[in-house]
Amino acid sequence: MSTQAVDVEHVLGRLSEIPLGEGRAYAVAGRQVAVFRLRDGTVRALDAVCPHRGGPLADGQTDADVVVCPLHAHVFDLRTGACRSGSGDVRSYPARVEGGQVVVALPGPPGTSGSADRTG
Amino acid sequence: MARRARDDDGRRDLVVVGNGMAGARTVEEILERGGAEQFRITMFGEEPYGNYNRIMLSHVLAGLESEDAIFLNSMAWYRENAITLHAGVRVGRIDRHARTVRATDGSRTPYDALVIATGSSAFVPDIPGMRTVGRGFHQGVFRFRTLDDTRAMIRYARTHERAVVIGGGLLGLEAARGLQTHGVDVTVVHGPGHLMNQQLDAAGGYVLRRGVEALGIAVVTSARTVGVLGDTEITGVQLADGRVLPCDMVVVAAGIRANSSVAATSGFLVERGIVVDDQMHALDDQGTPDPSVFAVGECVQHRDQVYGLVAPLWEQARVLADVLTGTDPSAQYHGSRTATKLKVAGIDVASMGVTAPERPDDDHIVVSEPRRGLYKSVVVRDDRLVGATLVGDLEKVAPLIQAFDRGSPLPEDRIALLFDLGTAPAEVGVAELPDETTVCNCNGVSKGTIAACVRGGVASVAGVMDATRAGKGCGSCKTLVAQVVEWAADGDLVVDESASWYVPGIPYAKAELVALVREQDLRSVSAVFAALAPGGVEDARSKMGLTSLLRTIWGADVVDERDGRFINDRVHANIQRDGTFSVVPQMKGGVTSADQLRRIADVADKHRIPMIKLTGGQRIDLLGVRKEDLPRVWADLDMPSGYAYGKSFRTVKTCVGSDFCRFGLGDSTALGIALETRYQGLESPAKLKLAVTGCPRNCAEAYVKDLGVVAVDGGRWEIYVGGAAGAHIRKGDLLATVDTPEEVTTLTGRFIQYYRETANWLERTYAWVPRLGIEHIRAVVVQDAEGIAATLDAAVQASVDAYRDPWKERDDPAEPGQFRTALPLTVLPQVPVR
Numbered sequence: 001m002s003t004q005a006v007d008v009e010h011v012l013g014r015l016s017e018i019p020l021g022e023g024r025a026y027a028v029a030g031r032q033v034a035v036f037r038l039r040d041g042t043v044r045a046l047d048a049v050c051p052h053r054g055g056p057l058a059d060g061q062t063d064a065d066v067v068v069c070p071l072h073a074h075v076f077d078l079r080t081g082a083c084r085s086g087s088g089d090v091r092s093y094p095a096r097v098e099g100g101q102v103v104v105a106l107p108g109p110p111g112t113s114g115s116a117d118r119t120g
Numbered sequence: 121m122a123r124r125a126r127d128d129d130g131r132r133d134l135v136v137v138g139n140g141m142a143g144a145r146t147v148e149e150i151l152e153r154g155g156a157e158q159f160r161i162t163m164f165g166e167e168p169y170g171n172y173n174r175i176m177l178s179h180v181l182a183g184l185e186s187e188d189a190i191f192l193n194s195m196a197w198y199r200e201n202a203i204t205l206h207a208g209v210r211v212g213r214i215d216r217h218a219r220t221v222r223a224t225d226g227s228r229t230p231y232d233a234l235v236i237a238t239g240s241s242a243f244v245p246d247i248p249g250m251r252t253v254g255r256g257f258h259q260g261v262f263r264f265r266t267l268d269d270t271r272a273m274i275r276y277a278r279t280h281e282r283a284v285v286i287g288g289g290l291l292g293l294e295a296a297r298g299l300q301t302h303g304v305d306v307t308v309v310h311g312p313g314h315l316m317n318q319q320l321d322a323a324g325g326y327v328l329r330r331g332v333e334a335l336g337i338a339v340v341t342s343a344r345t346v347g348v349l350g351d352t353e354i355t356g357v358q359l360a361d362g363r364v365l366p367c368d369m370v371v372v373a374a375g376i377r378a379n380s381s382v383a384a385t386s387g388f389l390v391e392r393g394i395v396v397d398d399q400m401h402a403l404d405d406q407g408t409p410d411p412s413v414f415a416v417g418e419c420v421q422h423r424d425q426v427y428g429l430v431a432p433l434w435e436q437a438r439v440l441a442d443v444l445t446g447t448d449p450s451a452q453y454h455g456s457r458t459a460t461k462l463k464v465a466g467i468d469v470a471s472m473g474v475t476a477p478e479r480p481d482d483d484h485i486v487v488s489e490p491r492r493g494l495y496k497s498v499v500v501r502d503d504r505l506v507g508a509t510l511v512g513d514l515e516k517v518a519p520l521i522q523a524f525d526r527g528s529p530l531p532e533d534r535i536a537l538l539f540d541l542g543t544a545p546a547e548v549g550v551a552e553l554p555d556e557t558t559v560c561n562c563n564g565v566s567k568g569t570i571a572a573c574v575r576g577g578v579a580s581v582a583g584v585m586d587a588t589r590a591g592k593g594c595g596s597c598k599t600l601v602a603q604v605v606e607w608a609a610d611g612d613l614v615v616d617e618s619a620s621w622y623v624p625g626i627p628y629a630k631a632e633l634v635a636l637v638r639e640q641d642l643r644s645v646s647a648v649f650a651a652l653a654p655g656g657v658e659d660a661r662s663k664m665g666l667t668s669l670l671r672t673i674w675g676a677d678v679v680d681e682r683d684g685r686f687i688n689d690r691v692h693a694n695i696q697r698d699g700t701f702s703v704v705p706q707m708k709g710g711v712t713s714a715d716q717l718r719r720i721a722d723v724a725d726k727h728r729i730p731m732i733k734l735t736g737g738q739r740i741d742l743l744g745v746r747k748e749d750l751p752r753v754w755a756d757l758d759m760p761s762g763y764a765y766g767k768s769f770r771t772v773k774t775c776v777g778s779d780f781c782r783f784g785l786g787d788s789t790a791l792g793i794a795l796e797t798r799y800q801g802l803e804s805p806a807k808l809k810l811a812v813t814g815c816p817r818n819c820a821e822a823y824v825k826d827l828g829v830v831a832v833d834g835g836r837w838e839i840y841v842g843g844a845a846g847a848h849i850r851k852g853d854l855l856a857t858v859d860t861p862e863e864v865t866t867l868t869g870r871f872i873q874y875y876r877e878t879a880n881w882l883e884r885t886y887a888w889v890p891r892l893g894i895e896h897i898r899a900v901v902v903q904d905a906e907g908i909a910a911t912l913d914a915a916v917q918a919s920v921d922a923y924r925d926p927w928k929e930r931d932d933p934a935e936p937g938q939f940r941t942a943l944p945l946t947v948l949p950q951v952p953v954r
Binding site (some may be wrong): 016019021056060063065073088093 | 683
């Protein structure tokens, strides 16, 4: 059994940078992450790149459940990253808002603890 | 990998090798019989996808269906049914003694029961020049079997001009027709003497050939290909008689061969396919059935038959599932009588049984009308139908299939098999079909199944199609499915309204939706969802259409929610495959100046524009602009947007007109510029491309535009509407002939506004005009038969007044991060890790 990666939380920026119902892309810890601010206030985070042809998911249109890739309209579940239109899935990451900041938990290097990286 | 403990949950391991239509359908049948309680299911698929409908690849190639639409089971289906799917993994060997399969990724998976459903692959004859040494196929040679094959073909066709398709069977003709839609000149080369020789006799093949040639596809029969010419680029193919057909791509559609090598090397009996018994058990090389190994689909040889059609495969899957799950341990497959009903390159073809009489006493009734594209033949033996062939008219196909399948009695007057002799209307036909009659051949759905579904409470055609999958294969039976549903519902049919909804998430047709939006004063997309969507649930796929509609209704008084817009409309540029954008400045009527050109050149230099392209709408396209650079590019251009990205009024193409052209009858350039100035940027249900041309030579292609104006003798102007010359080709209908440019301008505005108010979302004028009928449109727009002309004029005037160049947002972004990159094209804003 190999060591398992432990999620590390990262503060990406102010929630107000993301207009309601839209997404924005962030580069963090070697990953490209698309963060979506849904109309009900929830934030969701997925890999930023569509596995089909590399489309920018942050430019996609969303509703409470899914984002639609702007290039070929592949549909991804915002909670799980599962593709609902037959292409590959994307990773989803736990995301939340704290003090007006978007916080996303990404798998850290194996062995790091979840809290060491987060100073609040 | 250690074998899983058998007793962990009491279930056995079922491994399915092959994730095509046969493998996935078999698993569905197994699950339907409660198989999930008996088996842990693992599937291996060579292609890196879920399961898709291979039959529909020809529609994808022809651009009639999106890739998404042909998927039968998405990745989520496998998850929901707890199926472990190894997509993109090939199984290299089956170890019958250890009961494990070995995949080429090195893994070993144990099985208690195994299903081999490896399907078939394209047969490629060994023709010199087709393969390059050590590198597989020549880059310009394609097979037509998988989604990847289809994608590769589409990509290559975009930059190539002439294709030779080797093989004039069903697949070859579908490939030819599909390639044609990409602007490729196609020649079909076929070895036998007539097309589709497996299904048609020579006379039927000839009628089909005329139909195919009428589509602009060249056909060469009795022709053997002996060489593919050209090194890096293909230059032609050589035929055995010495002829060379010039071409720059080659598609091989010369039939299929069962994929049986894994079975063969693993000790199973393989002839033309994997040999199975009547319970679908694979035989070992001693001829003994292996009780734990089954095979199904195109890889299988059953009673000396190998099937290349989908219906037999469904029957096999049902028997296999009955036996494996123990639902019916004595179930047997006795082979299929194959009757096929196809649309070949748009031409209806049906065939069953023999194609020609074989005995002196066989009755043979033939009606052959090549000029009408019609061919019908039936062969009757001992008062039973043993063969039928239909080309061009399938009206009688259902009773013929029934007579063929069931041996039902035939009319004394044999000609009545081919034509209604004025007695039996079509509705009676549906009622009289026995329940067992197969309605959908692709998915093997009978009339009885459809009727049972309706009796079970499903009361719409779409609902029945979803539940039974009838009509979800090639689609050619949709009309018959609808007829059976109507018959079964006996008047209680719920009209399938979702088909008429303006957008999928709001249950109203456009006219009702517009009325409700006005009545309830709904001015934002979120307000529409809250008030009108079931449960107030928003729907991503509906947002763009609603945004457009609200702007049409409210003009500048709309509450602009940017998430309601597609990315192109958020940043006023057209997104490209790499996530960059294209910038097309306005160039009214296609007229420019030295100053504009100089500025464009400077911008291209300064921003290192990777590609500058002249568009079909007589403008200049700057491609490869990064999102974050858009505001600066617009500022440096200092020209208004050309709207080359929106569902909106795009451009007016013009010819030189009367100023310089020695043939010019009217000042087309001035009129084109006037039209573009007035109607620039108007949102519409789909894009609007216009043209004005100065004489009937029609250099600006006005006959094939959404609205095209042609100057004719006597200073008059003809207005054509509903033309198209893209994926769809249609000559526009003459709306009116008028005396002055002012009248052209007024009627254009009124036409556009009527289109904006009544067309469905994404319905181009080439569909909308024939749907409403040119006479009706002329009555409303020209003759004001409904008394709404003044209202239409006022509405379009309000939209004209609300115009604002969107590229002005460069100075005053509409929202935070509007022009921030969304892709790893460059370094993204780096977030410090704290």
